Amino acid sequence: MGADTPTYTLNQVIVAALALGFPVAAWRLPLTSETLVYISFDEAQTVTQPHLENSAPGFLFSPFIVGEQVPVFIKAAIVYSSESRLITFDATVTEAQKQQFIVALETSQPVHYSWHQHASETIHQQTETGFKSAVAEAVKSINAGQMEKVVLSRTAAKPLPAAFDVVAAYSFILDTYPRAFVSLVSVPEVGTWLGASPEILVTIDPQKIFRTVALAGTQPAIDGEPVGNAIWRQKEIEEQGMVERYILSCFKKLRLREYTEVGPRTIVAGNLMHLRTDFSVDLKEVDFPTLGTDMLELLHPTSAVCGLPKEPALQFIKAHEGYNRSYYSGYLGPVNSEEGTHLYVNLRCMQLLQNEAILYAGAGITGESDAEKEWQETQHKMQTMGKVLSEF
Numbered sequence: 486m487g488a489d490t491p492t493y494t495l496n497q498v499i500v501a502a503l504a505l506g507f508p509v510a511a512w513r514l515p516l517t518s519e520t521l522v523y524i525s526f527d528e529a530q531t532v533t534q535p536h537l538e539n540s541a542p543g544f545l546f547s548p549f550i551v552g553e554q555v556p557v558f559i560k561a562a563i564v565y566s567s568e569s570r571l572i573t574f575d576a577t578v579t580e581a582q583k584q585q586f587i588v589a590l591e592t593s594q595p596v597h598y599s600w601h602q603h604a605s606e607t608i609h610q611q612t613e614t615g616f617k618s619a620v621a622e623a624v625k626s627i628n629a630g631q632m633e634k635v636v637l638s639r640t641a642a643k644p645l646p647a648a649f650d651v652v653a654a655y656s657f658i659l660d661t662y663p664r665a666f667v668s669l670v671s672v673p674e675v676g677t678w679l680g681a682s683p684e685i686l687v688t689i690d691p692q693k694i695f696r697t698v699a700l701a702g703t704q705p706a707i708d709g710e711p712v713g714n715a716i717w718r719q720k721e722i723e724e725q726g727m728v729e730r731y732i733l734s735c736f737k738k739l740r741l742r743e744y745t746e747v748g749p750r751t752i753v754a755g756n757l758m759h760l761r762t763d764f765s766v767d768l769k770e771v772d773f774p775t776l777g778t779d780m781l782e783l784l785h786p787t788s789a790v791c792g793l794p795k796e797p798a799l800q801f802i803k804a805h806e807g808y809n810r811s812y813y814s815g816y817l818g819p820v821n822s823e824e825g826t827h828l829y830v831n832l833r834c835m836q837l838l839q840n841e842a843i844l845y846a847g848a849g850i851t852g853e854s855d856a857e858k859e860w861q862e863t864q865h866k867m868q869t870m871g872k873v874l875s876e877f
């Protein structure tokens with residue numbers, strides 16, 4: 486780096502991208518300190534079926550169900566690292582575009598900007614009564630043998646505090662949830678989402694290790710209590726076992742036997758504890774170049790956000806959940822970045838509108854579920870983002 490190479494703050498970079506109306510994604514991997522930012526000059530590209538292995542570097546943001554919303558890809562035309570504080574441009578960026586961005590970066594404060602808004606006027610929502618009656622219906626359907634598990638979710642709209650600031654909120658999430666995949670995605674027409682996900686969907690790191698996890702079962706974490714002391718009920722053990730079984734069935738479909746399985750272990754995610762089994766495959770030793778793409782296609786939506794068997798659970802959600810999940814419980818993350826490919830499930834997240842935030846959370850329903858307890862569980866999960874709003 487030359488002595489006069491300009492450096493910038495994360496705030497400057499995000500504000501410049503939003504002021505110019507560009508799609509932007511910022512993220513930080515669990516237990517690391519570097520935030521990377523990708524910004525594209527063009528509209529985010531829509532993607533039909535992601536091909537991870539031959540994709541250009543970028544950030545993928547995919548809904549729960551492809552339909553009303555589409556998966557979008559933010560090409561890494563501008564890359565920023567919070568460690569080096571440097572901006573780099575990819576080879577497709579013209580001199581004029583570079584200048585345009587640098588001028589925006591250096592424009593003196595206050596800069597007029599707003600995060601990108603969802604295209605439609607109405608954001609679908611689910612009420613307490615709606616959620617609880619869907620849970621009661623699900624329990625009946627499970628006990629009638631139509632499925633084993635379904636994940637039902639709901640929303641909560643919270644007013645945005647007057648002092649709310651999107652980059653300050655992202656920074657607060659970084660500090661508060663060091664073990665989470667933290668993200669801020671803002672794309673014209675698609676909207677703006679902040680989150681702290683505990684759940685890997687598919688990752689392939691630079692050492693060519695493929696990973697996925699089976700995450701399920703929830704209870705509040707008690708301050709100071711070692712995770713090893715956690716006691717899990719049969720219901721949670723079975724619920725997590727179903728997610729695990731589903732992942733194993735995906736490996737089986739691909740006739741892949743050379744995976745490592747560790748767990749289930751108790752992990753902490755914010756104010757909660759979950760059961761997690763880790764699966765990995767060393768792609769240096771196993772000749773399966775398309776494993777990432779193939780597993781992504783088979784896994785999403787996993788039984789941690791949809792249910793088991795997948796098809797009846799998905800049909801149940803469509804018929805009874807009563808709202809459109811949009812990008813909640815979809816997946817997001819960098820593809821072919823310098824850190825590799827890291828796709829996480831979009832959980833513990835909120836969508837930012839002009840004056841309010843929509844929080845999303847769900848709970849795995851089995852034959853033993855109680856509607857009130859499942860409602861409480863979604864309240865606890867919403868605390869992850871609720872805490873961020875109460876900071877302002």
Ligand SMILES: C=C(O[C@H]1C=CC=C(C(=O)O)[C@@H]1O)C(=O)O
Pocket residue numbers: 636638684700701702703759788789790832833845846847848849866
């Ligand atoms: C669906 C969510 O969490 C999933 C991940 C972990 C534990 C879960 C559970 O115990 O139900 C859910 O399957 C959510 O956070 O909205």
